Amino acid sequence: MNVALLTAAGSGTRMKQDIPKQFMHINDKPLIIYTLEAFQNHPNIDAILVVCLDGWHEVLRAYANQFNITKLKWIVSGGKTGQESICNGLKCLEKEISSEDIVLIHDGNRALVSSDIISDSIAQCKIHGGAVAVIPCTEAVFKSEDGSTSNTSIPRNNLYRTQTPHTYPLKKLLWAHEMAKEKNIVNTVATCTLMVELGERIYFSKGSEKNIKITTVEDIDLFKSLLTSEREKWLK
Numbered sequence: 001m002n003v004a005l006l007t008a009a010g011s012g013t014r015m016k017q018d019i020p021k022q023f024m025h026i027n028d029k030p031l032i033i034y035t036l037e038a039f040q041n042h043p044n045i046d047a048i049l050v051v052c053l054d055g056w057h058e059v060l061r062a063y064a065n066q067f068n069i070t071k072l073k074w075i076v077s078g079g080k081t082g083q084e085s086i087c088n089g090l091k092c093l094e095k096e097i098s099s100e101d102i103v104l105i106h107d108g109n110r111a112l113v114s115s116d117i118i119s120d121s122i123a124q125c126k127i128h129g130g131a132v133a134v135i136p137c138t139e140a141v142f143k144s145e146d147g148s149t150s151n152t153s154i155p156r157n158n159l160y161r162t163q164t165p166h167t168y169p170l171k172k173l174l175w176a177h178e179m180a181k182e183k184n185i186v187n188t189v190a191t192c193t194l195m196v197e198l199g200e201r202i203y204f205s206k207g208s209e210k211n212i213k214i215t216t217v218e219d220i221d222l223f224k225s226l227l228t229s230e231r232e233k234w235l236k
């Protein structure tokens with residue numbers, strides 16, 4: 001069984017809007033529904049869990065019904081950090097699915113995740129025991145101490161930018177969060193960074209420049225234009 005765990009518990013302060021970004025309507029539907037549809041429509045995804053902001057669970061359930069997201073099985077509350085939110089989702093799954101089942105952790109605001117990305121994530125996880133979606137770094141990268149100047153460039157040829165999904169068997173994720181508690185590792189940026197802190201090797205899966213994280217108002221414009229071009233492709 002393959003289960004998508006979507007994180008949608010952020011309050012979206014970087015978007016500077018009255019409602020959380022995952023519930024903002026873009027064209028004809030809320031942002032989180034685009035992400036849910038990507039997993040709903042993938043033949044190898046069996047069920048979906050969403051880690052959601054308190055106060056928004058019923059809204060999410062109503063939208064899921066409206067847009068026929070039948071694979072949405074569980075909605076759980078987020079924690080104080082992203083790491084805690086993911087842990088809450090995993091604790092729920094521990095009671096519901098087998099520890100051998102595969103869990104794809106995905107940012108709820110990466111709404112343009114493609115079927116190929118999901119398929120490759122599952123495939124690489126089956127081969128290597130884990131998979132993290134990445135894309136090569138194509139820009140020059142500088143390190144700055146003061147935020148406005150630099151004299152340190154970092155060669156980009158072996159740099160990769162991580163995206164999501166981050167995909168592992170449930171038992172590996174539960175192990176990582178147990179170890180994080182034991183070692184007092186808190187507030188890691190993502191599952192992949194937690195794994196690295198625990199000494200694990202990360203195996204890459206396919207990402208895409210289009211698999212954007214919608215964080216700011218500018219990202220919404222980009223999302224809308226990418227959506228139009230993707231829809232045109234489907235219609236051809």
Ligand SMILES: C[C@](O)(CO)[C@H](O)COP(=O)(O)O
Pocket residue numbers: 082107161162163164189190191213
């Ligand atoms: C998980 C992630 O998408 C990898 O690039 C990213 O770290 C998420 O960051 P956020 O600050 O939780 O949106």
